[in-house]
Amino acid sequence: MTVIRFEGQDFVCGEEESVLACMTRHGVMIPSSCQAGACQTCMIRALEGRPTPESQQGLKDTLRVQNYFLACMCKPTENMTIGLSTVSPAYHTVLREKTVLNESVVRLRLDRPAGFHYRAGQFINLVRPTDQLTRSYSLASVPEDGHLELQVKRVPDGKLSNWLFDAFEVGDAVEFFGPAGDCFYVSGAAEQPLLLVGTGTGLAPLYGILRDVLAQGHTGPIHLFHASLAAPGLYLEDELRALERANEQFHYVPCVLHGDAPAGGRQGNIAELPMAVLGSLDGYRVFLCGDPPIVNALRQKCFIAGASMQDIYSDPFVFTPVPD
Amino acid sequence: MSTVYEQLGGEAAINAAVDIFYRKVLADHYVNRFFEGVDMARQAAKQKGFLTMVTGGPNNYTGKDMREGHKHLVKMGLNDSHFDHIICHLRATLAELGVAQGMIDTVIGVAESTRDDVLDR
Numbered sequence: 001m002t003v004i005r006f007e008g009q010d011f012v013c014g015e016e017e018s019v020l021a022c023m024t025r026h027g028v029m030i031p032s033s034c035q036a037g038a039c040q041t042c043m044i045r046a047l048e049g050r051p052t053p054e055s056q057q058g059l060k061d062t063l064r065v066q067n068y069f070l071a072c073m074c075k076p077t078e079n080m081t082i083g084l085s086t087v088s089p090a091y092h093t094v095l096r097e098k099t100v101l102n103e104s105v106v107r108l109r110l111d112r113p114a115g116f117h118y119r120a121g122q123f124i125n126l127v128r129p130t131d132q133l134t135r136s137y138s139l140a141s142v143p144e145d146g147h148l149e150l151q152v153k154r155v156p157d158g159k160l161s162n163w164l165f166d167a168f169e170v171g172d173a174v175e176f177f178g179p180a181g182d183c184f185y186v187s188g189a190a191e192q193p194l195l196l197v198g199t200g201t202g203l204a205p206l207y208g209i210l211r212d213v214l215a216q217g218h219t220g221p222i223h224l225f226h227a228s229l230a231a232p233g234l235y236l237e238d239e240l241r242a243l244e245r246a247n248e249q250f251h252y253v254p255c256v257l258h259g260d261a262p263a264g265g266r267q268g269n270i271a272e273l274p275m276a277v278l279g280s281l282d283g284y285r286v287f288l289c290g291d292p293p294i295v296n297a298l299r300q301k302c303f304i305a306g307a308s309m310q311d312i313y314s315d316p317f318v319f320t321p322v323p324d
Numbered sequence: 325m326s327t328v329y330e331q332l333g334g335e336a337a338i339n340a341a342v343d344i345f346y347r348k349v350l351a352d353h354y355v356n357r358f359f360e361g362v363d364m365a366r367q368a369a370k371q372k373g374f375l376t377m378v379t380g381g382p383n384n385y386t387g388k389d390m391r392e393g394h395k396h397l398v399k400m401g402l403n404d405s406h407f408d409h410i411i412c413h414l415r416a417t418l419a420e421l422g423v424a425q426g427m428i429d430t431v432i433g434v435a436e437s438t439r440d441d442v443l444d445r
Contacts (some may be wrong), residue, residue, distance in 0.1 A: 023338075033373075033389070034376075034383055034384055034385060035384045036376065036381070036382040036383045037382070038338075038372045038373035038381075038383065039368065039370060039372070039373045040366075040369040041369075045339070057335055057336075057374070058335060058339060230329055265417050299364055300350060300364065301348070303343075303346075303347060303364065304347055304350055304351055306347075308340075308343050309342065309343055309364065309365065309368045310339065
């Protein structure tokens with residue numbers, strides 16, 4: 001007999017009873033549909049305790065390592081606390097370094113607060129002290145770094161990005177919540193070919209993922225396509241070329257829509273270029289970050305080009321529109 | 325007698341089948357407009373449910389689910405010819421996975437039984 005805790009209440013789960021059946025029997029209505037582990041409607045997260053292996057079958061590995069599971073398939077073998085989200089404490093940090101990387105991107109390096117753990121590629125929610133305005137920014141650093149790195153693009157009329165560019169100075173304190181996000185590298189299959197595609201500051205999480213992948217000893221080919229409208233919009237070219245020289249399995253392809261591409265780069269539509277260069281993506285693990293329409297188009301094109309649905313990870317950046 | 329689901333190799337095999345099947349569907353310009361703008365991961369999960377059902381795996385799908393789930397597509401013009409295309413992709417997927425002809429016919433028979441529900445009539 002096991003006990004399932006949900007929102008502070010305890011529910012006793014019968015022998016051979018699934019978490020879904022137990023909760024339903026007690027009046028807690030978890031949305032569900034197929035009740036056979038296929039539709040994933042009843043996916044929920046174990047905040048304490050471990051879900052059974054059967055209940056994680058068919059889930060992406062990034063969800064598995066965060067203890068998500070299918071309530072309909074889980075006959076618990078130990079006590080569990082379940083819920084949809086963890087509550088993040090507010091982390092306090094200070095800006096230590098501010099560097100302009102190109103015409104519209106600034107790099108911010110912040111102290112990494114004690115007790116803050118994340119996976120390269122995840123994001124944080126940064127809160128402006130004066131009015132609690134909150135926006136999500138991807139981490140470009142890796143957990144081994146002593147600092148947290150953000151690469152922020154100045155969005156026209158963007159409230160927080162313009163504040164970060166113009167008013168947030170070295171030595172200033174700020175708070176954030178997190179981490180969040182399912183677009184990261186889970187070790188295993190070290191020989192698998194990887195494709196990383198980012199537009200604009202979509203490079204930020206990919207840069208973290210890339211360094212993480214290399215640090216974890218990935219041996220398979222790694223192709224990074226970084227796209228911008230034109231060459232001045234690219235950044236971190238020197239760092240990426242240095243990584244390319246130091247790691248023979250890594251290939252950096254800077255891409256531009258207009259004008260000439262830098263050496264070794266490509267000119268064209270980023271939603272088409274990776275397939276044009278690599279051909280079939282059968283067997284690839286794919287990471288896509290940046291502008292939502294491009295990320296969504298690439299997700300479909302990569303899948304049609306042969307990548308398995310389970311192997312495509314993406315993080316579309318949504319910009320918050322300014323109210324009229 | 326074991327089901328096609330078991331013969332294929334259960335849940336893991338259905339995952340592979342979903343990739344093949346969904347890829348065929350998305351590449352088919354006659355039907356892919358019905359899949360525009362949908363969340364691919366959720367759609368894949370639904371297709372996994374569908375393939376699990378038609379191969380005789382564990383499921384709790386009902387005709388009502390099929391009817392409700394496709395009503396908005398019928399309004400967009402979904403008809404028998406589109407259903408025929410999907411059946412064709414399903415047949416090709418199973419053949420590609422090496423399922424014997426007799427078994428394929430059984431699966432197609434189950435899929436065919438959903439036609440009126442899917443087309444809401």
